[in-house]
Amino acid sequence: MIPKKSKYAIQALKCLAKVYPDQGKLSIAQIAAEENISRKFLEAILLQLRHNGIVGSKMGPNGGYYLLQSPDEIVLSNIIRSTGGPIALLPCVSLNFYEPCEDCPHEELCGLHDVLLEVREASVRILSKTSLSDLINREKKLSKKNKNK
Amino acid sequence: MIPKKSKYAIQALKCLAKVYPDQGKLSIAQIAAEENISRKFLEAILLQLRHNGIVGSKMGPNGGYYLLQSPDEIVLSNIIRSTGGPIALLPCVSLNFYEPCEDCPHEELCGLHDVLLEVREASVRILSKTSLSDLINREKKLSKKNKNK
DNA sequence: TACTTATCCTATCGGATTAATATGATATAT
């Protein structure tokens, strides 16, 4: 499971992506209201995203946050990792939260390790080819599909 | 991430699978020693696996635990679920730990939900086709590969 | 300059979960 932090980060970035081209900038308060996220918690999240080079910010009146890359360059795997969310099912197969199993003499001989590597690769494959733009497009399609009913 | 409980369960069942055909039975103490797992913790885990119909047990001297199905019928997804390990990345896409997102008006219109469903399906596809026998076979292959070096 | 608006930053809190233990009851071989 990924933490709420990662989920909120994705939601917030989706908001920023929607206003991207026109020097799109939104304040914490605006995003928090739009997505029903605790204002203070979101503040911490956006700060972290800034430290990870995903968003930029401007202080003062009329300030706010904005994307540093185009919405189709920002992919889910990157967002999840930048906010401390693990993708792998065990630390021993995690890229960013790697920790060896105690008493596993040879990781390379462990069958479970081997299978869970495959699982991680399958997950990352999907998450790293899905960008913010893709997310938005998906929602457009889903909404069309739903109207036809 | 899955809890250690699930990982230990898989290790313990792999032990039982290795002694399966000949009315294979092992005591908690034997498994705990073999796999370096806390004896008492393992006890709780095996109890849970019994309640989930995966192993059977016999009390008293010469007692112990044994598999109730053949090792190639017991798959990883089942073990993980039986020990409380979530596979999905968010509760809203989990089969066994489902919880709707608060303030997500229509789950079916959520792009993230849509993507994470794909991720879960990819993961489950692998985990539900990998049995204890497969795990053991994998380890044999890995060990051969390693000798050739 | 004074004031207001917004981000920056660090510290902290309560609650939940996790991994592990403790304790004693129950069953079954010899």
Added chain:
DNA sequence: ATATATCATATTAATCCGATAGGATAAGTA
């Protein structure tokens, strides 16, 4: 009977997560 093993429930200690507090800093505006 006694020793050996599982059964069952309760408790602990540590960690993590989601959220909050409070003040510092920067930038626009009158």
